[in-house]
Amino acid sequence: MTHVNAPVKITASGIVSALGQGKRANLDALLGDATPGPDRLSLSHFEEPVNVPYHGVVGAPEAAEGRLHWLLDQAMQELLAEHSLTPDQRADIPVFIGSSCWGIGIAEERYREQYRNNPETAIPLPLDGFGQISRHLQRQYGFHGADFALNTACTATANAILNAAAAINMGMHDHALVVGLEARNDTTLAGFHGMQLLAEEGMRPFDRRRDGLVLGEGCGAMLLSRSRSDASGTMFWGGASNCDTYSISASNPDGSTIAAVMDAAMARSGITPSDIRAIKAHGTATPLNDDGEAAGMRRSFEQIPPFFSMKAALGHTLGSCGVLETLLMAALLPEGKLPASIGFEEPDPELGVTPMREPLSVEAGYYLLNFFGFGGNNSSLILRYQD
Amino acid sequence: MLEIISVGDHYQTVDPDQGLANLKAAAAEVCRERFRRIDRFTQLALIGSGRCVQNTVQSTEGVELDSQTGLYIGSRFASGGNTIKVHEQMISAGIVPKPASFINTLSNSAGYFVARNLGLEGRNLFVSRGDASIVAALQLAAMDMATGTVSQALVGAVDEAVLPLSHHRFRLGLKPETVMGEGSHWLLVAPENSANSLATVTEMETLRDEAALAGWLDGLDASREYQVSLSPWTKQQMASTCLKSREMLTDFDPGLAAYPGYASGAMIRYLKTGAERPLIVIAADTDGRFHVVMLQPRPQSA
Numbered sequence: 001m002t003h004v005n006a007p008v009k010i011t012a013s014g015i016v017s018a019l020g021q022g023k024r025a026n027l028d029a030l031l032g033d034a035t036p037g038p039d040r041l042s043l044s045h046f047e048e049p050v051n052v053p054y055h056g057v058v059g060a061p062e063a064a065e066g067r068l069h070w071l072l073d074q075a076m077q078e079l080l081a082e083h084s085l086t087p088d089q090r091a092d093i094p095v096f097i098g099s100s101c102w103g104i105g106i107a108e109e110r111y112r113e114q115y116r117n118n119p120e121t122a123i124p125l126p127l128d129g130f131g132q133i134s135r136h137l138q139r140q141y142g143f144h145g146a147d148f149a150l151n152t153a154c155t156a157t158a159n160a161i162l163n164a165a166a167a168i169n170m171g172m173h174d175h176a177l178v179v180g181l182e183a184r185n186d187t188t189l190a191g192f193h194g195m196q197l198l199a200e201e202g203m204r205p206f207d208r209r210r211d212g213l214v215l216g217e218g219c220g221a222m223l224l225s226r227s228r229s230d231a232s233g234t235m236f237w238g239g240a241s242n243c244d245t246y247s248i249s250a251s252n253p254d255g256s257t258i259a260a261v262m263d264a265a266m267a268r269s270g271i272t273p274s275d276i277r278a279i280k281a282h283g284t285a286t287p288l289n290d291d292g293e294a295a296g297m298r299r300s301f302e303q304i305p306p307f308f309s310m311k312a313a314l315g316h317t318l319g320s321c322g323v324l325e326t327l328l329m330a331a332l333l334p335e336g337k338l339p340a341s342i343g344f345e346e347p348d349p350e351l352g353v354t355p356m357r358e359p360l361s362v363e364a365g366y367y368l369l370n371f372f373g374f375g376g377n378n379s380s381l382i383l384r385y386q387d
Numbered sequence: 388m389l390e391i392i393s394v395g396d397h398y399q400t401v402d403p404d405q406g407l408a409n410l411k412a413a414a415a416e417v418c419r420e421r422f423r424r425i426d427r428f429t430q431l432a433l434i435g436s437g438r439c440v441q442n443t444v445q446s447t448e449g450v451e452l453d454s455q456t457g458l459y460i461g462s463r464f465a466s467g468g469n470t471i472k473v474h475e476q477m478i479s480a481g482i483v484p485k486p487a488s489f490i491n492t493l494s495n496s497a498g499y500f501v502a503r504n505l506g507l508e509g510r511n512l513f514v515s516r517g518d519a520s521i522v523a524a525l526q527l528a529a530m531d532m533a534t535g536t537v538s539q540a541l542v543g544a545v546d547e548a549v550l551p552l553s554h555h556r557f558r559l560g561l562k563p564e565t566v567m568g569e570g571s572h573w574l575l576v577a578p579e580n581s582a583n584s585l586a587t588v589t590e591m592e593t594l595r596d597e598a599a600l601a602g603w604l605d606g607l608d609a610s611r612e613y614q615v616s617l618s619p620w621t622k623q624q625m626a627s628t629c630l631k632s633r634e635m636l637t638d639f640d641p642g643l644a645a646y647p648g649y650a651s652g653a654m655i656r657y658l659k660t661g662a663e664r665p666l667i668v669i670a671a672d673t674d675g676r677f678h679v680v681m682l683q684p685r686p687q688s689a
Contacts, residue, residue: 005534047481091595100493104470112478123554124474125467130515131673138674146593146678148523149515151465151494159512166530186477187470191489240536243458243511245503248490257508375495376502377511 005169005268007235007384008176009227013327014078017218017314018055021074023331030328030339031359035313037202038214043186043193045112050193053202055216055315056184064105068183069136071219075179076141079221085175090142093175095134096164097149098156100319103129105185133181143177150319153373154282155241156180157220157322158381162239164224174226180320181219188318189215195249197286203316205283205309205341206290206355208348213284216315220324232386234330237366238269239381249374250288255295258378262300262368265380269366276305277365278338280329281355282372283309284316285343289372294351305368308356312343322371326381329369333385336362389529389576390584391682392539393446394655395439397431398570400644401548407569410434417441418504424487425500428466432497432545433504435571439541440505443575446583452575455509457537458502459528461520461544463647464558465494465513468549497545510537518618519593519670519678520544521651525576526591532578539581543573544651560673561645562623568644572651585658589665590681600669600677601629609635613681614662616653618670619645625671639666654682 015022018036019029029035038053061067085093107125114122134147148163150156157180164176192198192215199212224236242264244257251258266273282293297304310325317324332338341355364386371379399408410430415421417437422429440452464470469491476482490496494513502511510531516523521544528540548569549555556565576588594600607613615630616639630636641656643649650668657666666682 045477045481046483048483050483108474108478111474115478119479123557124471124478125464125558128463128517128558128673130463130465131517134516135674144595144674144676146523146526147516148527151513151515152498152511153493153495162536163512163527163530166534166536170530170533187473187484187489187492190477190483191486191492194483194489195486241510243499243502243508245499245508248496248499373495374490374493375499375511377495377498 005165005238007227007229007237008165008168008224009231009235010222010330011225012079012082012223013221014075015218015220015324015327016057016071016074017324018057018216019313022078026328027331027335030310030313031335031337035342038315043189045186046190050190052189052193052198053214055214057217064109068106068132071183072133072136072181075219075221079223083223087142089175091144093173093177094145094167095137095143095147095177096160097133097147097179098160098319098322099133099181100153100156101183101185101188103127103132104187105183106132108186133179152377153375154318154321155371155373155377155379156319158371158379159241161236161322161326161381162241165236168224168226176224178222178224178323180323182217182317182320184217199285202343203285203312204343205285205312206348206351206353207344208346210285210287210290212286213316216317218314218317218320218324220320220327222323222327234333235384237382237384238265239379240264240268241377241379244376244378248376251292251372251378253288253291253295255292255299258292258296258372259299261378262296262380265382269382271366273301275366276368277363278305278360278367279307280325280369281307281309282370283311290351293370294353297353304353306356306360308339308341326369329367330383333362338362388579389525389588390579390581391574391586391588392577392581392583393439393443393575394573394585394658395435395442396570396572396652396655397434397438398643398652399568401552401567401569403552406550407548422500426466426469426491427547428468428545429497429500431547431571432460432501432543435543435545435573436501436505436541439573439575452505453538454506455537456507457510457528457531457540458498458507459524459540459542460498460513461524462515462546463517463520466491468547471549516678517672518620518647518650519672520647522591522670522678522680525588525680528576529591539575539577541573541575543571544648545571546646546648548646559647560620560624565619566644568646570646570648570652572648572655584685586682586684588680589683590679592679594677594679596675597629603679604629604633611635612637613665613667614639615667615669616641618649621669621671658684
């Protein structure tokens with residue numbers, strides 16, 4: 001097999017999540033003995049009681065615009081402290097952004113305020129939400145290059161990483177910035193509540209008693225850079241994405257399209273299933289997702305590598321989970337340890353797979369990361385780690 | 388560079404007295420199955436993409452689209468009409484979004500239905516960049532083609548009008564009384580030098596400000612003549628003095644009303660004129676940048 005594209009290095013990154021501000025706090029929480037469970041959030045604007053579990057970020061401002069900017073600032077400041085980039089570099093490099101919320105919380109807040117003042121003149125959706133993150137990156141940090149506001153549900157930033165690497169591979173840029181951001185908003189929380197997809201007592205990915213997901217918020221930023229393929233550390237090695245038209249809200253439960261995207265990611269990376277040391281599963285703890293992902297792993301791997309899900313700790317951060325979970329995985333590998341699959345206790349004989357019950361010692365090699373989303377969007381990414 | 392192999396679209400000017408035209412019949416004409424609970428944004432996407440593929444099949448004497456063709460949808464607001472209804476119900480009546488309405492607020496729902504309708508199984512992306520969303524979609528397609536991720540790409544700009552038009556003009560930053568339209572404009576693109584090309588996309592640039600735009604224009608061959616199409620917001624809000632001072636540039640008016648997908652509609656209408664000069668499409672954004680696409684039509688045999 002041939003590695004299709006040149007690998008790129010994860011030069012710098014920054015994160016804020018429900019686990020804390022900065023990579024160190026997030027890694028300590030993931031590798032610690034106990035990760036905090038979700039809080040409860042009461043949405044007061046609905047005629048029926050809407051009380052949902054939520055992995056919110058502590059210390060974030062309440063107002064929607066301030067919250068969006070604050071989350072973005074936390075991640076960007078950590079990234080730029082690691083690799084500042086010159087003003088000319090910032091002005092030129094492409095920016096790939098993934099999110100599910102964009103500016104929807106700001107739009108809700110402004111419309112609600114207008115409606116309270118005068119329902120007759122209030123304008124719903126009074127702003128272009130997709131531009132909010134890019135605008136702050138331009139004004140606050142000077143990133144004026146081509147921006148891509150990708151929205152493919154929960155694969156948005158996995159796709160952003162794929163295209164950022166492609167932009168570098170085209171030879172036009174040495175760096176690309178990838179940002180994923182999810183901020184609390186009523187539309188998303190009430191929407192998932194209405195779909196009855198939320199777990200009442202925390203997420204249990206791949207557990208027999210799994211009954212849904214818990215949403216979370218956060219922001220992650222990664223700077224990808226052109227690199228030699230023999231460089232040490234964690235590299236983004238390749239990946240693939242596909243579209244499953246079985247159902248708009250779930251992958252084919254037979255695992256065929258999930259297997260296809262994992263197979264394509266490995267093939268494009270020039271590796272085989274036996275090269276994979278461990279899998280970071282999408283693992284949303286919804287019955288349909290975990291069924292499809294387990295079936296896909298059974299199809300693609302003769303011997304399924306150790307696998308785990310991070311979402312019981314972080315919450316499902318939707319469009320931003322691609323960058324949040326990838327940068328955490330990239331940071332975990334040099335720590336020498338991957339965490340046990342949080343939230344898992346009881347195997348499900350129907351799934352035929354069991355996630356990691358104990359932390360796993362890291363070895364040099366390749367690691368697979370899965371991300372799947374509404375709209376049939378599936379993505380698999382490959383990281384390579386070597387000392 | 389990309390070659391445009393085929394085009395197809397749907398466009399209409401919105402008559403404020405008549406409201407929005409019903410799209411059911413047009414959607415039914417291009418759909419292999421009857422999709423239920425789809426919104427106007429998805430209907431528009433299905434119609435435009437379906438027509439583009441029908442034109443492709445005709446021009447290639449029956450060759451179907453490869454299932455690994457990449458799908459790239461650009462839009463400023465995606466399913467704005469549905470999202471607005473959800474917000475009106477949430478905020479005025481405290482109603483939790485219904486599952487189908489909530490799913491349709493996801494920007495990539497339309498991409499799911501287009502892929503299902505056309506039998507596509509490969510890369511499927513939604514991207515937004517204001518009135519330059521088609522530029523972003525073409526840039527993504529070019530990246531994926533350059534790295535061999537896709538061999539060809541179906542690239543569309545889909546933007547629906549939402550009533551009342553006064554609100555919609557406010558959202559788009561357009562002057563009161565601006566005539567409004569909506570459209571779904573699609574291009575099937577392939578790598579440089581592919582056969583059956585209607586035109587070559589020779590440039591796709593994001594320029595930081597008007598000085599950068601002027602610098603880019605300075606780099607053009609001044610001995611040639613170019614036609615230029617500016618998005619409605621660009622025309623209304625930007626001075627764009629650097630365009631007026633260059634004699635090699637003449638205005639191309641595609642005869643379209645205002646909507647974010649105007650740039651892509653202008654490209655398709657230009658190709659239909661049979662003109663041979665390059666077309667430069669420019670969309671400014673609200674942050675002072677300019678996004679540019681240049682097309683070089685290929686001479687077509689009679």
